[in-house]
Amino acid sequence: MPILTVAFALAFYAATAILVAGLAYKIAQYARTPALLKIPTTPAPLTRAGVAARIAREVVLFESLFKAAKWTWLFGWTFHAALLVVLVGHLRYFTEPVWAPAGLVQGIAPYAGLAMIAGLAGLWARRFLVDRVRYISAPSDHLMLALLVAIGGSGVAMRFAAPTDVVALKAFVLGLLYFDWQPIPSDAVLLLHLGLVVALMAVFPFSKLLHAPGLFFSPTRNQADDPRERRHVVARTP
Amino acid sequence: MAKAAFDTPRIPDFPEIPVVVEGAMGHSRPFAAAPEHQEALGFPGRLVEDWHDRAIARMGELLGRSRGLRVFLDSCVKCGACTDKCHYFLGTGDPKNMPVARQDLLRKVYRRHFTLAGKLFPKLVGAADLTEEVLEDWYRYFHQCSQCRRCSVFCPYGIDTAEVSMAGREILASVGLGQKYSNEIIGKVHKIGNNLGLPQPALADTLEGLGEDVEEETGVPVRFPLDEEGAEVLLVTPSADFFAEPHVDGLIGYAKVFHQAGIRWTLSTRASEAANFGLFIGSYENMRKVALRVREAALELGVKRLVFGECGHAWRVAYSFLDTLAGPFDFLDPRYPVPQHVVEVTHDLIRRGALTLDRSANDERRVTFHDSCNVARASRMGDVPGGQFTLPRDVLRAVCNHFFDMAPDTIGEGTFCCGGGGGLLTDDLVELRVKGALPRMQAFREVVERHRVTHIAAICAICKSQFAKVLPYYGFEMDQILSVHQLVGDAIVLGRND
Numbered sequence A: 001m002p003i004l005t006v007a008f009a010l011a012f013y014a015a016t017a018i019l020v021a022g023l024a025y026k027i028a029q030y031a032r033t034p035a036l037l038k039i040p041t042t043p044a045p046l047t048r049a050g051v052a053a054r055i056a057r058e059v060v061l062f063e064s065l066f067k068a069a070k071w072t073w074l075f076g077w078t079f080h081a082a083l084l085v086v087l088v089g090h091l092r093y094f095t096e097p098v099w100a101p102a103g104l105v106q107g108i109a110p111y112a113g114l115a116m117i118a119g120l121a122g123l124w125a126r127r128f129l130v131d132r133v134r135y136i137s138a139p140s141d142h143l144m145l146a147l148l149v150a151i152g153g154s155g156v157a158m159r160f161a162a163p164t165d166v167v168a169l170k171a172f173v174l175g176l177l178y179f180d181w182q183p184i185p186s187d188a189v190l191l192l193h194l195g196l197v198v199a200l201m202a203v204f205p206f207s208k209l210l211h212a213p214g215l216f217f218s219p220t221r222n223q224a225d226d227p228r229e230r231r232h233v234v235a236r237t238p
Numbered sequence B: 001m002a003k004a005a006f007d008t009p010r011i012p013d014f015p016e017i018p019v020v021v022e023g024a025m026g027h028s029r030p031f032a033a034a035p036e037h038q039e040a041l042g043f044p045g046r047l048v049e050d051w052h053d054r055a056i057a058r059m060g061e062l063l064g065r066s067r068g069l070r071v072f073l074d075s076c077v078k079c080g081a082c083t084d085k086c087h088y089f090l091g092t093g094d095p096k097n098m099p100v101a102r103q104d105l106l107r108k109v110y111r112r113h114f115t116l117a118g119k120l121f122p123k124l125v126g127a128a129d130l131t132e133e134v135l136e137d138w139y140r141y142f143h144q145c146s147q148c149r150r151c152s153v154f155c156p157y158g159i160d161t162a163e164v165s166m167a168g169r170e171i172l173a174s175v176g177l178g179q180k181y182s183n184e185i186i187g188k189v190h191k192i193g194n195n196l197g198l199p200q201p202a203l204a205d206t207l208e209g210l211g212e213d214v215e216e217e218t219g220v221p222v223r224f225p226l227d228e229e230g231a232e233v234l235l236v237t238p239s240a241d242f243f244a245e246p247h248v249d250g251l252i253g254y255a256k257v258f259h260q261a262g263i264r265w266t267l268s269t270r271a272s273e274a275a276n277f278g279l280f281i282g283s284y285e286n287m288r289k290v291a292l293r294v295r296e297a298a299l300e301l302g303v304k305r306l307v308f309g310e311c312g313h314a315w316r317v318a319y320s321f322l323d324t325l326a327g328p329f330d331f332l333d334p335r336y337p338v339p340q341h342v343v344e345v346t347h348d349l350i351r352r353g354a355l356t357l358d359r360s361a362n363d364e365r366r367v368t369f370h371d372s373c374n375v376a377r378a379s380r381m382g383d384v385p386g387g388q389f390t391l392p393r394d395v396l397r398a399v400c401n402h403f404f405d406m407a408p409d410t411i412g413e414g415t416f417c418c419g420g421g422g423g424l425l426t427d428d429l430v431e432l433r434v435k436g437a438l439p440r441m442q443a444f445r446e447v448v449e450r451h452r453v454t455h456i457a458a459i460c461a462i463c464k465s466q467f468a469k470v471l472p473y474y475g476f477e478m479d480q481i482l483s484v485h486q487l488v489g490d491a492i493v494l495g496r497n498d
């Protein structure tokens, strides 16, 4: 077995373990930490169903961000929607026969990749051009955007400029899933792409990417406005 | 009025986002609490020797008992959506008054001590040690947040900087660096029962005087009962209502409403304060202790209903937290929500036609309404979301003929703070208060110019005091701020109802 294949296979297992364990740890921590008081940002829904709808609007539409900043919303929403399409499209490498939705988006996925990069570029530009956003940006904020642009860029490059052997790639990926390792195609762009994805997975639970699970646990968004109807007490209220 | 040594901001023709001016408000620092005011609240008297370690330990404790704090400190993506939403940033241009930057003051220490990335690569992720300089920044900039929650409306994850500044203040107080204004006041409530330190005889005297004044003016014996056992309603109201303009006219308004509705009500010495500054300093324990006085008063007097007067943060604590802190209130009449806002009571009476109102009594006034932050974004009135916006306006429209709203993005859930909330209503912060009022003054000036509005009505003691103070800085008069229930009181036709 080529050393490259072994290295990448192990890296993917390690990154997956870090991602899953890290996220599970953070989610458990959020779930265990009590929310002593009712602090929904009002006006808030009065019922659990209303709260579910509020969170769904935040996840799907970025409702609050839309109220706040239209350009950021446009770039941010484009990036995330495109990322979703791209991720769904990638599932064609993980499923045999190909999962229907993955096949469905196959045609648009490369363009979603471009849209993703455009969205990221817009977000990144703000970090240089808007003095307020420049002030709050840490090196890690730039690095995260660089990482995603590089992942997107190398991916799009493989689609439009330097095609890789997708059949061999799929064999490698399925091999990982079924613990029956197959050689990884060894062209540089693909290795770069996969290497960066490994890095992204590994930093996820330690970075601001925690905003994804965080949103679901944010008390200002996930609490119902019912303190007069229902006494709010948690077991650990001091 | 002696003008302080700073320039009142010019109101631009259209709202503007200022350019960042680092350190613009670095000098703003409230007086620190004296040892006796610290100790009365269970905090060390002065900065403790091992403040660093104790601050980190306290942060750990707060993280362990506040899911919000945890999630907020982890989740921010530095998208910048909140950066132009804070009135203190808009009024000062100091970047540390951008909500995210204010959070970052705490977050950078959180990252350093509680996250792997911050422990390994502090520079990379903007983590930093808690130095003396950082502690100073905390003290200065957590006291430049009125905990108004405007930023949390616009943040894609609802990150609430108020929660962060409360945690920051709680950590500061617990290492010996408390704020004089808030802590002194909380001490008075613990000891005497109200923010002013007004003892029972003085209170009784004041209320008797009020009754006489009203009778003289109207010929009707409107009562202001104190500590009357067996009353139906216990009214808990901010102590400012007992004497200062324009607050006291609001109290007269409530009394007239109760009088006309034939509701037997009472005030209580023990709970002669609706305000609960325990909220401002982020101290669950102090907030609970103050809240328990309301429960004790209700039990002591055997009332059936609990009604709160016009006070923004008090209504937040009452509406959102009281049942948690001091409940259950199963000894009260279950047919009424616990607690009720006096605006809800008046609104309900108006709707049922139980009050005779003469709008023309307010005809010389052209009125706009200032949504107070804590009512707008941290509570509700009535039984539908947003009732906190419609009920006061319904009441105002029922009692005056000339009502005009300010620009839509400056009211409702996007309302701008008066600039004096969150424990900042003190003279040592007057520059901050004046500058923080800029966005509200801008919106007010617009309705003054467009609709010849003469008055702002509000339902918050802090807003009222703050406006009385800052209006003159912007070329208005201090008496252009009114209590909503002053307008109600002036429109009520006293006498027999049919």
Ligand code: HEM
Binding pocket: A058, A059, A060, A062, A065, A072, A075, A076, A077, A079, A080, A123, A124, A141, A144, A145, A148, A209, A211, A212, A213, A215, B077, B078, B079, B156
């Ligand atoms: C529940 C799923 C998610 C939701 C609701 C969500 C929502 C958001 C929102 C509202 C923003 C702020 C606007 C913006 O800057 O784009 C944001 C920022 C960001 N998101 Fe997500 N996101 C989710 C998942 C993810 C995932 C899985 C990734 C990464 C692979 C990601 C990467 C980012 C990055 C890097 C930023 C910061 C962009 C910048 O630096 O300006 N998000 N997210």
Ligand code: SF4
Binding pocket: B085, B086, B087, B088, B097, B098, B099, B102, B144, B145, B146, B147, B148, B149, B150, B151, B152, B160, B161, B162, B165, B417
């Ligand atoms: S809570 Fe209000 S005062 Fe504090 S940072 Fe947010 S907008 Fe500014």
Ligand code: SF4
Binding pocket: B075, B076, B077, B078, B079, B080, B081, B082, B083, B099, B100, B154, B155, B156, B157, B158, B159
């Ligand atoms: S809006 Fe929320 S996520 Fe964006 S910078 Fe402000 S606090 Fe952070």
